Amino acid sequence: MFSLAPPALVAAALPGQPRAAETAFPFDIGHFFGVQIWQLTPLSVLAVICLALYLWGAIALWRRGKRWGVATTISFVLGCVVWFLATGAAVTRFADELVSVLLFQQLTLMVVAPPLLLIGSPGRLLLTAVPRTGLGRPVLRMALAGYRSPVSRVLLHPAVAIIVPLLAFPALYFSDAISWVLAQPGGHGLLLGSFLLLGIIAGAPLWSRDPLPRTPSYVVRLAEVFIEIQIHAIFGLILLLSTGPRFSWYWEDPEAWGISRGFDHAIGGGLVWSYGELPLLIVLIVILSKWRNRDLRTARHREAEEDAALEQYNAYLAAQGRVDER
Structure with a gap:
């Protein structure tokens, strides 16, 4: 699933954590991401359905001779694959x-899959590929x-x-509501x-290429990302420093895994x-880049307007000079 070297080094330096010899998982990455058809979850099946519908729409546009980006399609496909593996694998x-x-x-499901899905512009594909007659009409409506x-x-x-991140991380875990949810039938x-729905809602203003009913300013977007980074950092630090169990579930x-619960928490932290901060750092860079490009375009447009106004004024002065000479 993930490399144990960095968490193991961190956890080994913490009091009460097992040493490196005690922290090796008995399974390799194939055990984590192995897929068996009869064990698929409804959420993983939904990922396959969304992928099939998206590809149907993209292929329909290509057959009509309309343009639809290959990179955009690849992004959505990768998003569905990530979604499928996170919910349907072992x-x-x-x-x-x-x-x-x-x-x-x-x-x-909150910070990796949503950007890939949103960059795929599923909303724009829906409005472009779905026919405006027959069953397509109520879908568009x-x-x-x-x-x-x-x-x-x-x-x-x-x-x-x-x-969203406040509810999904500190509130959910430190109130131990996570244990209550997992104890319910179908709770997991x-x-x-x-998580996936909240990730899409929170990520839409930052990643979506579709038109949105509300578009925040770049300042607001930067503030959102910065605050979310701080929430992740504090939550991860608390888990990283845990030396014992925190949640009743x-x-x-986990004796079968050969680790202590405190080390399990440390890996999560x-x-x-x-893993949770990297996409946020990427979106931070993207926002700053887009903001800079917008300011450069605005400056060029303003400069062109000022040059045109200056030329018009010079032409006016020249005309007045000719009148005075007469």
């Missing part, structure tokens, strides 16, 4: 035993109704992008579905710090 079963595996699923809905504007409010699947040591 890693889903191991999340019942290790909080670090659950955090891996959560981070994948529902899509436009959702776009114009007040609910969409509320969900895309900048405050929501801050509330609903939890993963919620994950109370006993290391994932939040590294």
Whole structure:
């Protein structure tokens, strides 16, 4: 699933954590991402359905001779593959035993899969590929109704992008609500579905290439990313420094894995710090780059307007000079 070298080095330096000889998982990466058809979850099947519908739309546009970006298509395909593996591979079963595996699923569905899906512009593909007659007509009407809905504007409010990581990390885990949810029938699947939905809602203003009913300014986007980075950092640090169990569902040591529960928490904290922060750092760079490019375009446009106004004024002065000479 992930390399143990960095978390092991960090955890070995912490008090109460097992040494390197005690921290090797008994399974390799193939055990984590192995897929068996009869063990697929509804959420992983939904990923396959979304991928099939997207490819149907893209191929339909190409057959009509209309342009649709190959890179855009690849991004959505990768997003669906990541979504499928995070919810349909063997890693889903191991999340019942290790909080670090659950955090891996959560981070994948909240900060890795949503950017790939959003860059794929599924909304624009829907409006372009779906026919405007027959069954396509009510589909387009529902899509436009959702776009114009007040609910969409509320969900895309900048405050929501801050509330989402607060609820999904500190509130969910430190209140031990995570244990209650996992104890419910189907709770794990609903939890993963919620993570993906929340990740898409929070990531839409930052990554979406589709038109949105509300588009925040670059200053607001930077503030959102900065605050989310701080939430991840504090949450990951608390887990990284844990020396014992914190959640009732994950109370006993996972003896089958040969590690302590505190080390399990430390791995989860290391994932939040590294795996969860990298996409946020990337979006931070992208926002700054887009902001700079917009300012350069604005400056060039303003300069062209000023040059045109100056030329017009000079022409006016020249005309006045000729009148005076007469």
